[in-house]
Amino acid sequence: xxxxxxxxxxxxxxxxxxxxxxxxxxxxxxxxxxxxxxxxxxxxxxxxxxxxxxxxxxxxxxxxxxxxxxxxxxxxxxxxxxxxxxxxxxxxxxxxxxxxxxxxxxxxxxxxxxxxxxxxxxxxxxxxxxxxxxxxxxxxxxxxxxxxxxxxxxxxxxxxxxxxxxxxxxxxxxxxxxxxxxxxxxxxxxxxxxxxxxxxxxxxxxxxxxxxxxxxxxxxxxxxxxxxxxxxxxxxxxxxxxxxxxxxxxxxxxxxxxxxxxxxxxxxxxxxxxxxxxxxxxxxxxxxxxxxxxxxxxxxxxxxxxxxxxxxxxxxxxxxxxxxxxxxxxxx
Amino acid sequence: xxxxxxxxxxxxxxxxxxxxxxxxxxxxxxxxxxxxxxxxxxxxxxxxxxxxxxxxxxxxxxxxxxxxxxxxxxxxxxxxxxxxxxxxxxxxxxxxxxxxxxxxxxxxxxxxxxxxxxxxxxxxxxxxxxxxxxxxxxxxxxxxxxxxxxxxxxxxxxxxxxxxxxxxxxxxxxxxxxxxxxxxxxxxxxxxxxxxxxxxxxxxxxxxxxxxxxxxxxxxxxxxxxxxxxxxxxxxxxxxxxxxxxxxxxxxxxxxxxxxxxxxxxxxxxxxxxxxxxxxxxxxxxxxxxxxxxxxxxxxxxxxxxxxxxxxxxxxxxxxxxxxxxxxxxxxxxxxxxxxxxxxxxxxxxxxxxxxxxxxxxxxxxxxxxxxxxxxxxxxxxxxxxxxxxxxxxxxxxxxxxxxxxxxxxxxxxxxxxxxxxxxxxxxxxxxxxxxxxxxxxxxxxxxxxxxx
Numbered sequence: 001x002x003x004x005x006x007x008x009x010x011x012x013x014x015x016x017x018x019x020x021x022x023x024x025x026x027x028x029x030x031x032x033x034x035x036x037x038x039x040x041x042x043x044x045x046x047x048x049x050x051x052x053x054x055x056x057x058x059x060x061x062x063x064x065x066x067x068x069x070x071x072x073x074x075x076x077x078x079x080x081x082x083x084x085x086x087x088x089x090x091x092x093x094x095x096x097x098x099x100x101x102x103x104x105x106x107x108x109x110x111x112x113x114x115x116x117x118x119x120x121x122x123x124x125x126x127x128x129x130x131x132x133x134x135x136x137x138x139x140x141x142x143x144x145x146x147x148x149x150x151x152x153x154x155x156x157x158x159x160x161x162x163x164x165x166x167x168x169x170x171x172x173x174x175x176x177x178x179x180x181x182x183x184x185x186x187x188x189x190x191x192x193x194x195x196x197x198x199x200x201x202x203x204x205x206x207x208x209x210x211x212x213x214x215x216x217x218x219x220x221x222x223x224x225x226x227x228x229x230x231x232x233x234x235x236x237x238x239x240x241x242x243x244x245x246x247x248x249x250x251x252x253x254x255x256x257x258x259x260x261x262x263x264x265x266x267x268x269x270x271x272x273x274x275x276x277x278x279x280x281x282x283x284x285x286x287x288x289x290x291x292x293x294x295x296x297x298x299x300x301x302x303x304x305x306x307x308x309x310x311x312x313x314x315x316x317x318x319x320x321x322x323x324x325x326x327x328x329x330x331x332x
Numbered sequence: 333x334x335x336x337x338x339x340x341x342x343x344x345x346x347x348x349x350x351x352x353x354x355x356x357x358x359x360x361x362x363x364x365x366x367x368x369x370x371x372x373x374x375x376x377x378x379x380x381x382x383x384x385x386x387x388x389x390x391x392x393x394x395x396x397x398x399x400x401x402x403x404x405x406x407x408x409x410x411x412x413x414x415x416x417x418x419x420x421x422x423x424x425x426x427x428x429x430x431x432x433x434x435x436x437x438x439x440x441x442x443x444x445x446x447x448x449x450x451x452x453x454x455x456x457x458x459x460x461x462x463x464x465x466x467x468x469x470x471x472x473x474x475x476x477x478x479x480x481x482x483x484x485x486x487x488x489x490x491x492x493x494x495x496x497x498x499x500x501x502x503x504x505x506x507x508x509x510x511x512x513x514x515x516x517x518x519x520x521x522x523x524x525x526x527x528x529x530x531x532x533x534x535x536x537x538x539x540x541x542x543x544x545x546x547x548x549x550x551x552x553x554x555x556x557x558x559x560x561x562x563x564x565x566x567x568x569x570x571x572x573x574x575x576x577x578x579x580x581x582x583x584x585x586x587x588x589x590x591x592x593x594x595x596x597x598x599x600x601x602x603x604x605x606x607x608x609x610x611x612x613x614x615x616x617x618x619x620x621x622x623x624x625x626x627x628x629x630x631x632x633x634x635x636x637x638x639x640x641x642x643x644x645x646x647x648x649x650x651x652x653x654x655x656x657x658x659x660x661x662x663x664x665x666x667x668x669x670x671x672x673x674x675x676x677x678x679x680x681x682x683x684x685x686x687x688x689x690x691x692x693x694x695x696x697x698x699x700x701x702x703x704x705x706x707x708x709x710x711x712x713x714x715x716x717x718x719x720x721x722x723x724x725x726x727x728x729x730x731x732x733x734x735x736x737x738x739x740x741x742x743x744x745x746x747x748x749x750x751x752x753x754x755x756x757x758x759x760x761x762x763x764x765x766x767x768x769x770x771x772x773x774x775x776x777x778x779x780x781x782x783x784x785x
Contacts, residue, residue: 009662009696010675012761014747016348016504016668017697020754022705120703120755221708275708275721324717326739327343327577328590
């Protein structure tokens with residue numbers, strides 16, 4: 001070896017890289033969430049902004065603290081804790097007491113993620129675990145929905161409203177006359193995002209745009225949202241065809257509740273969804289079927305979080321049984 | 333003769349930045365004879381060759397320096413005339429240490445007695461022709477280095493019905509094959525004709541990626557006089573389109589069975605450079621003592637396509653290309669996807685050296701590997717339809733049962749998984765380690781079985 005060889009780097013091939021990084025992916029997700037997030041801020045004002053800031057700060061702090069306690073590398077630079085914070089905030093009622101939000105964030109990061117070893121090892125979507133924990137622990141606070149047209153300066157607790165799904169389940173389902181429901185909750189409001197609900201879930205249009213952006217940037221695979229939304233549509237269509245007085249038309253199922261946020265941002269979470277193409281299709285369908293079962297027959301008007309978490313549990317199995325046929329192993 | 337798009341599309345398919353414009357239009361320049369040549373005895377697949385010369389011996393060009401040490405091995409010839417200075421162990425272009433013959437050129441470039449050999453006519457005895465290919469030391473020049481005479485003599489039950497000439501050149505930066513097709517199309521035609529006659533006139537498919545329209549045109553013109561079933565197949569530019577199994581699939585729709593060879597599906601693939609070497613050996617009696625390669629990269633002053641003698645030291649090539657623009661942080665022998673990082677620039681060009689890539693500091697990544705985030709990109713891009721993420725984790729855990737179940741030995745180490753991995757995991761490193769370990773375990777198992785029986 002000569003002297004000038006000393007500085008030559010040695011590594012296994014390849015010697016070039018696409019430039020993709022975990023931080024880049026997380027940043028893209030944040031950009032994709034931004035329109036729906038900003039719309040939620042506009043609609044629900046300061047409470048939503050403070051709630052978001054609290055969730056993000058709590059998530060990042062919980063991540064940093066638990067990494068330090070475990071004597072691991074800090075790792076908050078990957079941006080995943082920020083994304084968890086944003087996603088958690090967006091699926092909470094805008095007027096939720098802040099201490100509850102902090103509890104949700106800590107559960108999401110510590111219990112659902114760091115306990116398993118951190119990013120990459122968590123079997124369940126952290127934000128959804130946080131949200132479901134809050135739903136079970138604080139059932140009342142978690143359904144205090146702010147009416148979207150309430151002036152932001154008001155005492156928000158005073159003006160509450162029902163979400164369309166909850167209203168349908170408790171008041172309208174099975175009634176002779178359901179036209180009043182469709183007057184009270186016109187489809188344009190659901191689509192564009194003028195409805196009560198978790199503050200980041202209200203605008204289906206903006207969430208869809210964000211999802212399409214992720215698809216374009218190749219941060220998500222098309223199979224999950226297409227099969228998720230597709231199966232919800234088909235099941236809703238069948239039920240609506242059977243009894244339009246008991247069951248909502250597909251449009252209302254698609255554009256209300258957490259479905260759009262769930263289908264584009266939660267179910268597509270890389271860590272907790274399958275890696276195979278066929279697996280993603282099965283996973284998407286499973287989410288859709290479970291969502292509809294919970295929504296129509298379950299005790300909660302909304303089923304997206306539970307559906308995705310249940311399917312998360314099935315991911316290792318799905319991966320295993322949907323392995324692609326390796327080149328050169330054709331059965332003949 | 334027809335030209336058409338390849339009828340099948342293999343799995344995967346990356347679109348890396350090609351950087352071929354650095355040298356794509358540069359005519360091949362013969363490099364001046366170096367004063368010292370460094371000739372590795374392990375520049376082919378199989379057993380390293382056994383040296384036939386001694387220190388201080390005077391040799392002529394074409395004189396055998398080393399003989400094959402087994403069925404899968406190859407002859408190695410003196411690239412020029414001169415004196416043997418040393419036979420010792422050194423770093424080679426393969427990134428390993430091996431026995432290397434160092435010789436000093438006398439500047440006369442005088443052929444050894446009996447070289448070049450008389451040409452063999454196309455109607456000469458088949459065995460005689462294949463023996464000539466073997467004696468010329470020809471191995472696959474695309475990178476694998478598999479001895480060509482072994483490929484050309486398939487067992488009688490494996491009839492070859494399709495000869496595929498690999499001009500895909502899917503590695504970024506490399507343009508040597510492209511230049512050979514443009515500049516040497518007529519000689520290439522001779523080589524194709526010789527090889528197909530040896531195989532009993534199978535159909536011929538010349539596969540070229542669509543980012544080399546000049547090569548497609550040159551080949552079309554040169555091959556128009558060739559009768560029989562000959563087609564130019566234009567492939568979409570996608571990495572690793574030129575990998576043997578993927579190429580066979582794109583052209584014929586046939587899958588080489590796991591653990592099998594192209595001949596198992598009636599095909600034979602020859603690289604452009606190898607085909608030219610066969611033409612040289614049969615039509616002109618020349619042993620393999622030189623090759624065309626691309627010297628390139630953003631740290632090199634004047635990137636070029638070069639005709640170099642085997643054994644030319646890499647620092648000599650860099651010197652000829654005007655030296656370095658910036659100090660290279662990594663020097664790769666071959667292309668950036670599958671090439672080997674060179675430990676020493678004193679090593680010499682091998683028969684399989686298709687390129688020399690000088691990478692400046694700012695293009696060399698020193699990644700810190702993270703945990704797999706299961707994004708599924710590697711699964712999506714694996715041309716063998718493996719699950720690289722699972723294999724990589726299984727490799728870290730040394731879970732050999734899982735690795736075998738997920739068919740690690742089918743990995744072709746193309747690097748597509750590592751290229752797309754956002755967690756910057758050293759996937760190919762994991763694969764190579766695991767494959768080597770499993771191969772070792774299998775060999776030990778085999779030995780124990782032999783001993784006990």
